[in-house]
Amino acid sequence: MYFNMKATKILKQDLAILKRLDILISTPKAKRVSLxxxxxxxxxxxxxxxxxxxxxxxxxxxxxxxxxxxxxxxxxxxxxxxxxxxxxxxxxxxxxxxxxxxxxxxxxxxxxxxxxxxxxxxxxxxxxxxxxxxxxxxxxxxxxxxxxxxxxxxxxxxxxxxxxxxxx
Structure with missing residues (x-):
């Protein structure tokens, strides 16, 4: 079973646990700010x-x-x-x-x-x-x-x- 989560900030140790559980993490693209x-x-x-x-x-x-x-x-x-x-x-x-x-x-x-x-x-x-x-x-x-x-x-x-x- 695969899960997909969105996260903006995640610790390395949590990432390792989620990877072992086959939970994919996607991080949103950073917004660019210009003047x-x-x-x-x-x-x-x-x-x-x-x-x-x-x-x-x-x-x-x-x-x-x-x-x-x-x-x-x-x-x-x-x-x-x-x-x-x-x-x-x-x-x-x-x-x-x-x-x-x-x-x-x-x-x-x-x-x-x-x-x-x-x-x-x-x-x-x-x-x-x-x-x-x-x-x-x-x-x-x-x-x-x-x-x-x-x-x-x-x-x-x-x-x-x-x-x-x-x-x-």
Whole structure:
């Protein structure tokens, strides 16, 4: 007869006894913790962070984004409600929604780069995307009109305060 147990900490002598009794021990994989933070663009550049959200997957979906300058100050932000759909659809629409044609015109005249950012380094855009999932389709052009929690996230990013990313 074989038994299987999960254990986080076990003494060598106990391990020997369990082995003689044919009881297998499996230890959970250690979680990795890393620091992730929002990085500002170079001087004279702006950065567009976007995100998509689906509450339920599929469920109420939204997209959001924020444009910030090199000092981390918000230039503009948006949230868009996308109806009922998946998180993958919302992620893609966050790039394409309403701004793609305008973005293409600008990109033809500008130098730019694109890269992936972990959710923890994209907290502000994530917040706007969730607002879209909750039915909000809005644009903001000054941070004084933003909720306190969101203004706090912007301040944390400007200060370079990292977020914890926990993965297996």
């Amino acid at each position: 992730v933070k929002w990085l500002p663009p170079c001087s004279n550049w702006v950065k567009l962070n976007i995100d998509g959200s689906s509450l339920g997957n599929p469920g109420p979906a939204g997209a959001g984004g924020v444009i910030r300058d090199a000092s981390g100050h918000m230039c503009a932000a948006f949230s868009v409600s996308l109806g009922q759909d998946s998180n993958n659809y919302a992620e893609l629409k966050s790039l394409l929604e309403d701004y793609w044609d305008e973005l293409q015109v600008c990109l033809d005249r500008l130098e730019y780069s694109m890269s992936h950012v972990f959710r923890e380094g994209n907290a502000v855009a994530d917040y706007f995307a969730k607002e879209g999932s909750r039915g909000s389709s809005m644009e903001w052009f000054e941070d004084r009109s933003l909720p306190n929690q969101l203004r706090g996230l912007l301040r944390m990013d400007r200060a370079g305060i990292p977020y914890l990313r926990i993965s297996s």
